[in-house]
Amino acid sequence: MAKETTIKKTRLGRALTDNALTRYITFSALYIAQGIPEGITYFAIPAWLAMNGKSAMEIAAYVGVIGIPWSFKIIIAPLMDRFTLLAMGRKRPWVIFGQLGLIISFLIIGFVPDPLNNLSALMTAGFFISFFGAFQDVATDGMAVDVIPENEQARANGLMWGTKTIGISSSLIIGTWLINNFGFSTAISSLSIAVATIMLFPIYFRERPGEKTMPWTNGKVSPDSKQTQLKSWKQIFRSLYKVVRLKSSLVFAFGIFAVGLMFGLIDTLLPIFSIQELGWTNSSFSNVFSITTVVGGFLGMFIGGYLVDYFGKIKMLSVYLSFLTILIAVFASLNNLWSNNIIIYAFILSYYTLYTFLCIAMFASAMHLCWKTVAATQFTLYMALSNMGRAAGAAMLGVLKTNFNWEIVFLVIALMPVIMVILIQFINFKKHRVAVDSFVILKHTVVAPHVIKD
Template identity: 80%
Template structure:
């Protein structure tokens, strides 16, 4: 019995760097916490607004505003790379802070009076949910790049993105049911309970052995953390500029911005299109979206990471982007079949399945391009570019729908993945890693202590 207990402890220890199972469970939980605010702000609230007769322009404006904090993550990331409480880890203190902010901001949005006729206040409250969601996201991603070995990155991203999708779907279904049952204020405020429960993971688990769990507990900074941590803004921005100036970094950044436009357009479009064009209720939309997203998320968790590992990042990125472009184009040319639930369900299921697979491949690619020295800032730069594209796409939908039919809107969306598919053919991951490794060797040479001769 004691032997079995010891084996379990070895498999599921408290240190992220020493335990694969601990890494998978912790990052999956933190990504569920990221999915909860997205499910409410990007899907449940827009569907509720559409159900209550708000225009596409008003809903797009709301989604555009809540997308702004995700675009400015690049301002937060250098702060995390520069400042931290090393005795608790390089990124874990920031994860805890972001999680606390999410709890408070969920409680705050429930205090907005008459939200249907007070969209400005609703936007401000939604902005703060997105701000702390982005904050937690930056810290979590930075910690993931720090502690997840390269050979686990695709598999870990499959689990992380899959659980995030489940978090989005669960919060959408439960949030929509609560909004329709007990009212908006109680519904959104109650979600802080789920976010608070996930706080257990960043508090209990540590990045590296010997670190403090909390500021008042025993422990000390890890030698690895001390060696990796940069001590000046000059070194951070000089190192960042060095790695993002590489050709593969530039091409990837442009590509994720373009595909981000597609994400923003589709996410904002679906609740408006299904409710106001097809006559669905917000409950119907939430149920269909959630079921299809969960299926996509589970497939992503089970096989998404393995496909990227087995066939390679460029091949799978190209395949997923091509399938999405073809899927959206075909849907644009069959408006006479939009009245069929089977067609709509199939489209949403197919889109979110390959969307999940694409996100897993994009995240794994971004991690592979990162230099650990400025991991949070560099990874966040890629994600900020994607989120800038997403916010642009969300805001752009109102303009497109005002001037064009739904068919032309879908055709415009299909162009975005084609552009990224072309761009990524110019990325060379092997050459990029060799260049980053040469930076590491150079840095070690520059900071090496002088040799003292007898």
């Protein structure tokens, strides 16, 4: 009877560490919450600006500014590793705080007066959406590294990135329709309802059994959380330095920055290219983008993680990056067929499917390289480098387009994944894990005498 009760609690419990399904649902919901503001700020608004005659330089400046906070994640992450309401979990209090800030800042952008002629205010409001989006992202990723077992990481990342893509696509198509039919303010503010609803997930579910749901409820600190939590800045930065200086960490960091450049260039390019070069409307762009990225998201959810588990991270990273290079280079050479919508649809569908698969493989690789002791900070360092690349790529587009034609711009973009393909051949996950495990053994060896003495 006691055994049956334990199994029942595991199946129906509210603790993320106890139940795989609970983990998958919670992290998928949190990634949808990240996708909603991203779909509006990175795609719907640039497409709307392009349709209203704003230049590539102006739109690139807007995207570059809202991308800056994602580079701040490396400052936020150590705070989360150092401070928390430990009785509520190591990262869950920060997830709730970030989600709350995201809701408030999402509402504020709806009150920007005359946004088409007030780009500085639009940039400022978008900056704060990105700031709290980055905040929630850091906390969510740190919590994921803490509670998702290694054998579930690729599958979980498939679901997380697939649902994020669906969140981006859904918010883009719905947001564009609302902007065109009800105006900018109503459209942006109304979508905050969906973000607020998702906040119920981190409020309801705990990281570990016995923890508090909220500060004023009953519960206590989990022994696992207490053991892992670092208590000084010196410990955090010394631990981070030890793991980041390993060869595989350094190589991956340079590679992920190069791929970030590609992401930033393509994301900023597509609404401008399709609307100002091909003559689409913002509704046409949002429909095509949403449909193709949802397809990519579903494929990523159901087979992206499986492929990484089955064939291995390095092999699948190499395959995805190689395909992306070929795809972008071939598209650049087919400029005489750009008037054919089928070619454009095929390119966007292929790119965002490969993009989703690549993100799944990159995030699973980043998680595998992390040391749980400084998981939020280390994982965020990788993501900050990727986002620095995105922001730099967005800013680069204005310069590239001013000086070169679209064919050359696409060929420059095709070089970015080549850099990462070369770099990742020098990554060895097994040697890296052996080194990280030795840190853990050393840490316990050092701590043990104090435990005995006490």
